[in-house]
Amino acid sequence: MHNYQLHSKQKSPISSLSAVFVMPLLMMASCGQAAVPPFTQYSEYAVCAANADDAADVKWATYLKSHFQKRATDKDCVIAAKAADGSQLQVNVDLDPKMSTDYAVERDEQHLTLRARTTEAMLWLQYQFMAAASEQDRRFTTDDLPASVLSCTRDTAGSFAFEYRGIYSPSNTNADLMPILGTHNVDFDWGLWGHNLRKVFTDGIPQEAYAMVGAKRDESQFCFSSEKLYKAYEAYVIDQYGDGNNDEIVRFAVMPNDNSTVCQCPACRAAGNTATSATPAVTKMVERLARRFPKHQFFTSSYTTTAAPPKHRLPDNVGVLVSTLALPLQTKMDGSTAEQRKFEATMKSWKSASKHIYVWDYMRNFDDYITPYPCLEHIKARLQYFKKMGVDGVFYNGSGYDYASFDDVQTYVVAQLMLNPDADITQLVRHYYGKAYPVTAPIYADYYLSLEDKAQKATLNPYSGIGEAAHTYLDGAALDAFWHKLDGGKGKAVDTERRNINEMLTALAFTRLELLRLKPTAPSAATKGELLSLLSAHTAFKDLANYRESFGEVDEYINEWRTSSPWLANNSNKLRGATLTSTTKLDPEYADLSVLTDGKAGFASDYHTGWLLNSAPQVVFVVPQGKLSGNSTLRLTFLQAPQWHIFAPSLVEVWQGGKLAGKAVPVAKDGRNEVKVVASGLSGSAPVEIRINKAERSGRATIAVDEIEGL
Structure with a gap:
């Protein structure tokens, strides 16, 4: 869709954006600044380099002119020449690595200057301007862009709260849109991610690379003292990404498989491994890779067998991913609970060992992707909490490539919160729907925000059934009312909005069936048949094949409903209704x-x-x-x-x-x-x-x- 020749082509660019937040992103301004005319007043936009002798400014000005012009119905309204005519807005582009903030917008009646410290920030800022301008000036079409959070009508400056901002969700899988939204995705910007170490082997895994437990090799885990494992990883880095001397820096994860097995071979024991801790051997391999590839970054994990940090300071290009799975998903994040105090102690110990602290957090119920999961207020509180603790990168584990209800608005809002954890959720939700769903925006926004309101005091569980949702924030009657309003409003919707409405109506048949299972009596055959028929239409949507992380095929769920009934015949059961x-x-x-x-x-x-x-x-x-x-x-x-x-x-x-x-x-x-x-x-x-x-x-x-x- 877009030509990003000005942006790094490398799959895994390391952002140099500052982790220091300066000013909220949502249309903040200097006090007392005079109002400027709306974009509709200008007949022309003159896009120019702030410094005609600066090659970077010229290149980025050319980029903005080209892409802004492509979106115009009147191509002649975007030009490169300056004029004294008061009807023209002069847009100056300035890439300045010496800025103290990541970006700045400077605005008066006739001038708009877009300033950024890095190419990543400049790309984000330019699309903020294009989206903002199009919201007023209908000569431009930006239906494919996320709603802007900068109005570009006032002086504004700020820095992104976190240098890495990953979201693993179906609404964040477009490589063109990620830099525009300001997000990352581990499938696109890591050389190796998570528990995928076996990928470094191209011709099978040798026995020597597996962990030694007792007198036998255990193929469920790796030996991190294995020379063959190290050599395979080294070859993988070189073959796939090079040594980093072309300044294209890549992140790599070095993590044990997701189990409690720890290698007990003589080399790993000599490194310091215990029966429960693999940190010493894993750290030794991570440091060896970091020394071999000083231009790349390598991350270990704080999770299960590597929960404890090493006792020495790691090289600057070694970081850690800290899992939050044991940190309850709550909106009150003030260090007052035992779990929070334990997490803070973990963070403190890792900060003494590592320069880069990334958090691996969660934004889905992995046992039920489809039932609404109103987690934005929880995530906002957590991001503020993480920021205070000095975290410089955040990864949100969502539903990957599987459909999740309200994923699009949640991905958008989480992206903004990772830029600015103080952003207003209600404003963001309504702003998103106002652009993405012009016909049904109030229906969507009102219902989703009502869920957030009900869920604020609840502790959300990332592995839970329909019962927990129904006992906290999910009201069956309200869900049915939302479903019918949405169904009634889709008639006037077109294109993407209509398709998305149909997918949500289809998906929510699953949640409506789940709510039926909580009722003491069976529904009518007609109600059951209608919902199963509706859910069976999921095949029209490629991302709606599964309803949970694993063992959750929608077709199998439908089959279970059709071959068995939750409500058993009473017969002569002597214990029916008995109090055990x-x-x-x-x-x-x-x-x-x-x-x-x-x-x-x-x-x-x-x-x-x-x-x-x-x-x-x-x-x-x-x-x-x-x-x-x-x-x-x-x-x-x-x-x-x-x-x-x-x-x-x-x-x-x-x-x-x-x-x-x-x-x-x-x-x-x-x-x-x-x-x-x-x-x-x-x-x-x-x-x-x-x-x-x-x-x-x-x-x-x-x-x-x-x-x-x-x-």
């Missing part, structure tokens, strides 16, 4: 025992709704007296889902009065598993205990139990 208790300590989020006797089945594809989870070696449920007597058969349903570390139990027993009345050994298969236990000689005058033993296996294992029925 437990002598086991239950997790607060899984303490509602009514899910065991409510007559509703949980889906095999979702452990959140309808299932009770517990990780104790044994969980005990107590059936009140009078519910079971004589010879009774109990039917229990368990989930087997190894991908979530959920396994059917090893043994189910029924006890009464200290005596074993019956037992059964489940035969597990993936999905839902029914187990019948025949209990003999039960007395109706005493309670009955159901004892469930966790599966016997190494590592993490959880029990998920659904219905307990008395047949």
